[in-house]
Amino acid sequence: MAERDAEGAGRRQRDRRPRGAAAAALLASQARAFGGILVAAAGNLLPILLVVGAFQLFIIGSWPADAGAIALGMGLVLLGVAFFLQGLEMSVFPLGKSVANDLAGRGSLPLLLLFGFLVGFGAVVAEPALIAVAEKAEALSAGRINSFVLRLLVAASVGAVTALGILRTLLGHPLHWYLVPGYLLVLGITWAAPPEIVGLAYDAGGVTTNIVTVPLIAAIGIGLANSLTGRTVLLHGFGLVALAVMVPMVAVQLYGILVYGAAAAPAAPPAGAPGLLHAPGAPMPARLGPTTILRDLFLTLRNVAPVLVVVLVFQRVIIRRAIPNLPRVAAGLLLAVLGLYFFVEGLKLGLFPLGFGLADELMALDGVLVLYLFAFAIGLATTLAEPALIAVAREAEAAADSRLNATVIRLLVAAGVATGLLLGVHRIVAGDPIHHYIILGYLLLTGLTLLAPRAIVPLAFDLGGVTTSEVTVPLVTALGIGLASSLPGRSPLIDGFGLIAFASLFAVAPVLVYATALAWYARWSERRDAREETF
Numbered sequence: 001m002a003e004r005d006a007e008g009a010g011r012r013q014r015d016r017r018p019r020g021a022a023a024a025a026l027l028a029s030q031a032r033a034f035g036g037i038l039v040a041a042a043g044n045l046l047p048i049l050l051v052v053g054a055f056q057l058f059i060i061g062s063w064p065a066d067a068g069a070i071a072l073g074m075g076l077v078l079l080g081v082a083f084f085l086q087g088l089e090m091s092v093f094p095l096g097k098s099v100a101n102d103l104a105g106r107g108s109l110p111l112l113l114l115f116g117f118l119v120g121f122g123a124v125v126a127e128p129a130l131i132a133v134a135e136k137a138e139a140l141s142a143g144r145i146n147s148f149v150l151r152l153l154v155a156a157s158v159g160a161v162t163a164l165g166i167l168r169t170l171l172g173h174p175l176h177w178y179l180v181p182g183y184l185l186v187l188g189i190t191w192a193a194p195p196e197i198v199g200l201a202y203d204a205g206g207v208t209t210n211i212v213t214v215p216l217i218a219a220i221g222i223g224l225a226n227s228l229t230g231r232t233v234l235l236h237g238f239g240l241v242a243l244a245v246m247v248p249m250v251a252v253q254l255y256g257i258l259v260y261g262a263a264a265a266p267a268a269p270p271a272g273a274p275g276l277l278h279a280p281g282a283p284m285p286a287r288l289g290p291t292t293i294l295r296d297l298f299l300t301l302r303n304v305a306p307v308l309v310v311v312l313v314f315q316r317v318i319i320r321r322a323i324p325n326l327p328r329v330a331a332g333l334l335l336a337v338l339g340l341y342f343f344v345e346g347l348k349l350g351l352f353p354l355g356f357g358l359a360d361e362l363m364a365l366d367g368v369l370v371l372y373l374f375a376f377a378i379g380l381a382t383t384l385a386e387p388a389l390i391a392v393a394r395e396a397e398a399a400a401d402s403r404l405n406a407t408v409i410r411l412l413v414a415a416g417v418a419t420g421l422l423l424g425v426h427r428i429v430a431g432d433p434i435h436h437y438i439i440l441g442y443l444l445l446t447g448l449t450l451l452a453p454r455a456i457v458p459l460a461f462d463l464g465g466v467t468t469s470e471v472t473v474p475l476v477t478a479l480g481i482g483l484a485s486s487l488p489g490r491s492p493l494i495d496g497f498g499l500i501a502f503a504s505l506f507a508v509a510p511v512l513v514y515a516t517a518l519a520w521y522a523r524w525s526e527r528r529d530a531r532e533e534t535f
Contacts (some may be wrong), residue, residue: 037089038082045078047381048475052354055374060361066353073350076342083339084128090332094324109170113163115314120162120244122306124155128343129207129473132352133497136477137200140493144259145200153255154204155306157247165240172231175239175458176449182246183442189253190435195494197256199434202501204252205245206464207473242461245504300341347474355478356485363486368429375425375479379418379503382472389413389463403518404456412510413463420506421476424499428483431490434498441505448512456515464508473500 056063064070124130134147134154168178190198315323323329362371383389393406393413427437449457481496490496 034082034086037085038078042078045074047384048378048472049074051374051377051381052358055358055362055370055377059365059370064354064357070350070354073346073348073353075350076346077350078346080128080339080341080343080346083335084343085339087332087334087336087339091329091336111318113166115310116166117159117163118310118314119159121155121159122310124158124208124244125151125306127208128340128347130154130204131344132347132474133200133203133207133477136352136481137493137497140481140496141196145197145256150204150252150255153251154208154248157251158208158244161243161247162240165243168239169231174454175242175461176454178243179246179449179457179461180446182243182250183446186246186249186253187439187442189250189257190439192257193253193435194256194260195433195435196260196491197253198438199494199497199501201249201252201256202434202438203477203497203499205247205249206500206504208244208248238462239458240462242458242464245461245464296345297337297341300344301337351474352478355475356482359479359482360486363483368426371425371429371483372422375421376418378472378476378479379421380414383414383417383507384410393463404515408514409463409511412514413507416506416508416510417503420502420504421499423506424480424502425483427498427502428480428490428495429487431487431495434495434501438498438501438505441502441509445505445508445512448509448516452512452516453519456512460508460511460515463511464504476500476503 130151131147134145134150137145137150138147164178168175193201312323315321358374362374365371389410390406393409397404397406397409423437427434452460476499477497480499481492484490484492484494484496487495
């Protein structure tokens with residue numbers, strides 16, 4: 001009996017060792033993945049720190065008065081991005097991929113479209129950059145623009161576009177069939193929209209494609225194109241992100257017409273309105289009380305809940321399968337909630353005050369050339385370091401059999417973003433109406449779209465949606481609002497928004513021109529070779 005007990009104990013001990021070794025290996029793998037995400041997030045933040053540090057040290061000649069709080073905020077943003085992405089990789093992404101594969105295998109178009117809509121909706125509702133911009137809009141409009149309603153509208157738009165993009169890929173339609181009439185509709189609504197909403201509407205299109213949305217939506221399009229006969233990644237796989245940028249512009253402008261009317265007076269936020277930018281040197285608000293932390297964590301959980309509910313309902317109700325590796329999924333969800341909480345708190349402590357303070361200090365200098373130089377440098381540095389742009393450019397080079405050069409694409413997009421930010425800052429300084437620039441810009445894009453090779457159009461417009469990172473958007477938004485707040489006769493709500501839209505718009509045009517020039521050169525070379533063969 002004692003021998004059997006000893007044998008059983010030894011067997012149980014041996015059985016525990018593999019499980020313990022597997023758990024240790026899994027933990028080590030997750031730690032390496034988290035380290036990689038943390039390094040990538042730091043690389044994304046580093047260009048901003050270098051540019052800001054250089055301007056503070058060599059041009060302004062001083063550090064911000066609340067440098068400690070800003071540094072703490074930067075650290076929270078860094079940790080927040082890493083925690084959030086690691087949590088998604090452990091929970092929502094694998095579940096979503098599993099559900100999408102099962103639905104595609106069943107061949108049910110209605111279920112696939114419904115899943116696309118709900119995934120697009122849930123991902124955008126949880127988009128950190130959209131949350132930050134929507135809260136700023138609510139504060140600056142004195143509550144007239146409701147941040148939660150704004151996010152629901154944008155999320156519903158992206159959900160509808162995701163379903164439409166899936167249908168486009170299945171039908172094999174070229175993207176310009178959707179983009180050209182879509183942007184003409186956007187421009188027509190812009191003429192009727194109140195000035196308080198135009199810049200915000202165009203920015204809303206730019207901030208929807210960021211830390212959560214791009215991986216989910218791009219994976220759906222590329223996966224479908226790879227799985228369907230007669231479809232190519234370059235022509236049919238790209239384009240979902242481009243549509244996700246366009247449609248929210250329509251929805252938000254219609255919302256603005258409803259809220260303001262076509263001829264509304266500018267709204268001025270009351271003194272002390274919650275959510276306004278923190279002025280440099282002012283005492284930081286108390287955000288570390290237990291009640292405040294619990295409330296903010298609950299709100300963060302509410303932001304993540306939609307995409308989680310979508311995936312879980314499809315997993316359990318439609319597909320009727322148990323959730324695989326439930327402890328890992330639960331741990332990933334906890335990391336995602338904590339990461340989003342750290343990210344939003346870091347914005348309020350660091351990036352927003354930094355952008356506001358820089359705008360104030362740069363405007364205090366003689367002339368605006370330094371301000372223009374700062375906008376150009378921020379656009380160039382952050383875009384070149386953008387991981388999503390690097391990944392999409394490499395994917396495009398591979399899909400085009402190296403006819404496109406990934407490095408050239410990145411340089412063109414970075415130069416376009418930098419030029420767009422410079423022009424957007426000039427618009428705020430000059431006080432020009434944003435719709436004059438936007439309408440002319442998108443009319444130019446429409447013309448270039450009709451001239452460019454069909455295979456490049458989806459890629460070019462997708463690149464416009466992935467150029468602004470989760471740390472660039474808040475800083476640029478704060479810079480624009482800070483400039484509008486510093487200049488007499490400017491409204492933060494009317495003039496402060498729009499820089500993200502300029503960055504996205506000018507990122508697309510150079511790629512279209514580049515691809516058109518390559519196509520024309522290729523045709524010219526063929527005709528030249530044909531003439532030489534004739535002789």
